[in-house]
Amino acid sequence: MVKAEISRKAADFFLKNIDMLIEKPVRFMEVCGTHTVSIFRSGIRQMLPEKVELVSGPGCPVCVTPNDYMDTAIAYAKNENVIIATFGDMLKVPGTSTSLYAVKAAGADVRIVYSPLDALQLAVGEPAKKVIFLAVGFETTAPLTAATIQAAQNQAIENFFVLSAHKWTNEALNALLSDPEIKVDGFLLPGHVCVITGEEPFHFVAEKYKKPAVVAGFEALDILQAVYMLAKQVHAGQAKVENAYKRVVKTQGNPAAQEMMAAVFQKTAANWRGLGKIENSGMAVNENYARYDALRSIPVQKELSKENPACRCGEVLKGNIRPVQCPLFKKICTPEHPAGACMVSVEGTCHAWYKYGQGRYHYGR
Amino acid sequence: MCLAVPAKIIEKDNMMATVDVEGIQRQISLMLLPDAQLGDFILMHAGFAIQKIDEEEANYTAQLLKEVAQDGEG
Numbered sequence: 083m084v085k086a087e088i089s090r091k092a093a094d095f096f097l098k099n100i101d102m103l104i105e106k107p108v109r110f111m112e113v114c115g116t117h118t119v120s121i122f123r124s125g126i127r128q129m130l131p132e133k134v135e136l137v138s139g140p141g142c143p144v145c146v147t148p149n150d151y152m153d154t155a156i157a158y159a160k161n162e163n164v165i166i167a168t169f170g171d172m173l174k175v176p177g178t179s180t181s182l183y184a185v186k187a188a189g190a191d192v193r194i195v196y197s198p199l200d201a202l203q204l205a206v207g208e209p210a211k212k213v214i215f216l217a218v219g220f221e222t223t224a225p226l227t228a229a230t231i232q233a234a235q236n237q238a239i240e241n242f243f244v245l246s247a248h249k250w251t252n253e254a255l256n257a258l259l260s261d262p263e264i265k266v267d268g269f270l271l272p273g274h275v276c277v278i279t280g281e282e283p284f285h286f287v288a289e290k291y292k293k294p295a296v297v298a299g300f301e302a303l304d305i306l307q308a309v310y311m312l313a314k315q316v317h318a319g320q321a322k323v324e325n326a327y328k329r330v331v332k333t334q335g336n337p338a339a340q341e342m343m344a345a346v347f348q349k350t351a352a353n354w355r356g357l358g359k360i361e362n363s364g365m366a367v368n369e370n371y372a373r374y375d376a377l378r379s380i381p382v383q384k385e386l387s388k389e390n391p392a393c394r395c396g397e398v399l400k401g402n403i404r405p406v407q408c409p410l411f412k413k414i415c416t417p418e419h420p421a422g423a424c425m426v427s428v429e430g431t432c433h434a435w436y437k438y439g440q441g442r443y444h445y446g447r
Numbered sequence: 448m449c450l451a452v453p454a455k456i457i458e459k460d461n462m463m464a465t466v467d468v469e470g471i472q473r474q475i476s477l478m479l480l481p482d483a484q485l486g487d488f489i490l491m492h493a494g495f496a497i498q499k500i501d502e503e504e505a506n507y508t509a510q511l512l513k514e515v516a517q518d519g520e521g
């Protein structure tokens with residue numbers, strides 16, 4: 083058999099068995115924006131039987147970044163001595179009254195970088211400026227920021243700073259699961275978060291909340307296989323953490339990356355857009371590296387932050403409503419003119435519904 | 448944002464490596480994967496190698512899919 087044929091047959095096998103194993107309607111949540119994109123792009127939602135619904139959780143780092151953070155970044159950007167270095171996704175995220183994109187158009191120095199190391203290079207090349215890296219992302223990305231801060235220290239680079247919004251996904255899942263309104267029967271765990279953390283931080287999902295969870299890869303077949311493994315657990319009445327992505331996710335994760343995070347960050351309460359404040363879910367730069375922390379090293383005056391009351395991103399992120407149930411969806415809020423963060427990032431749930439929905443497919447169920 | 452892609456290490460100089468990603472070469476840091484060796488397949492994310500790809504496991508997955516596909520036929 084050629085590869086395409088194997089893939090198709092394997093997909094058929096998974097789908098047939100998922101259909102057989104699942105008796106009553108279930109909802110599985112994916113907690114990674116990359117999964118969301120892959121699921122929509124490959125059309126998995128339509129392939130699955132009606133009784134299996136996939137919902138997107140708070141897995142897009144851009145989407146969960148609150149206005150408060152954006153307003154601070156924007157205030158820094160307006161400072162003439164500052165260069166903001168950021169992943170491209172952050173540019174259009176609306177703050178309370180403006181966006182980085184708008185202040186950049188008005189002359190602020192905002193540069194898109196591909197890696198935090200590029201931001202460090204920028205600092206080397208612009209010694210008269212203060213370069214602030216917008217450190218956004220989950221456990222996959224946080225070790226990179228930590229390593230870059232250590233590199234800055236080793237190379238005695240004094241004009242490099244980070245504004246950290248790094249977050250722990252397991253704490254968000256914990257908060258989500260402790261909410262009695264959440265109706266989820268199992269989780270696709272974020273493969274590239276688990277590459278770093280290993281499986282252990284997610285054991286509570288099975289142990290404390292008795293929900294099955296499977297670490298999933300990102301190919302369409304990886305996801306189908308993980309849904310199949312969830313279906314097997316549901317059928318057998320089990321709740322355990324399994325790994326369907328062993329080629330890169332080791333049980334213990336990446337110890338060097340974990341050590342790097344532990345050396346540079348400390349746990350702190352963090353604000354998640356839509357989910358509110360979650361204890362211990364944020365990563366703040368610790369005392370030892372305080373001089374690299376923008377907030378401690380560069381004073382800033384920002385406007386009073388408010389969330390857009392009409393945006394229902396929060397309920398979307400919890401899987402409680404679908405984007406089409408937001409009155410702004412497609413009418414006022416579009417990827418070109420996003421009203422909320424879930425529409426900005428290509429990994430945002432509203433963005434995915436807009437891009438892949440559009441009436442061509444039926445996503446309504 | 449947590450997108451990570453497979454790449455092969457084709458040159459290594461201390462904590463930096465040159466990798467090949469589908470014919471395109473890039474410089475990445477090995478600070479988070481200090482044991483990586485020349486010739487290794489790794490997963491890279493925003494300029495860093497973050498894990499080795501276990502080829503045995505990758506082959507095992509491929510084998511599993513083959514069996515599953517055959518099973519589906521019978």
Ligand code: SF4
Pocket residue numbers: 392393394395396398405408409410411412415416420421422423424425426432
């Ligand atoms: S469609 Fe726009 S306004 Fe509505 S929830 Fe999504 S991001 Fe918010």
